[in-house]
Amino acid sequence: MKNYEKIAVTPCAGIGQIFGVITREAAYKLVEELYPDNTVLVCLPALATGVQEDIEFINDYPVLVLNGCKDRCATKAVVDKGGKVDFEVYLPDVLREEKLSLAGEKRSRPGERSRKAIDALADKAEKIIEENIKVREKAV
Template sequence: MEEKIALAACSGMSPNGLVARVAVHDLAIDDHEILSICMGSTSANVEGFTRVLDKYPILAINGCEGNCVGKILKEKGVDIVGELNVGDILAETEYKANDAARLDDEGEICVKIVKDIIEDKINELSE
């Protein structure tokens, strides 16, 4: 990847929200070109966090059909380069997240699946 990208993960209390947060966190730790945006700070207009919104392209990672991440960013006037939905991603597999607070073995598999899709989307965007 030539330029940094920011990932904005769902912060909702659903199993898919947890998968979104863990996948984004793992990717941000593994690649210094990937930043993770705190949606709570973004929603609260915390100074410092809002500068990131204008500096880097942002990919929204929604947990469910509510698509809150994308909606919040758009309501803030933030242009996003794309959106992914964990629920839609996992619906195409035999796996599902089971808990909103802790990952079990199946939840960890879900994280891996979602990370792979996010990486594919980042690669697609950087072409």
């Protein structure tokens, strides 16, 4: 039975791509700035290599994945380690909904477009976290 006190935020790795930078930065914003008491950060490389703490996070808490591209590596890693994805925010959907383009953005130096994408992705994920906080408060 999952513990609904926190949500395990799992961003994609996106090695070599701007998508990974955006999903990780959105995750940091959620976990470190906005919801430090309601979230834990799952490190995708640690999860993939079997670090026990990250495996416990995906088994103990509802999992919110932030996927950056069609490969959906965060989802695959969670499922591969026996977890279940409870919520997903998919960056291409957010970009389409917000009419944002990442053309010209570089992984090594995220610019204004990337900042807007980070904020939009975090905003979408924030709605999921907020809803779960409300549901949990009603249950207590």
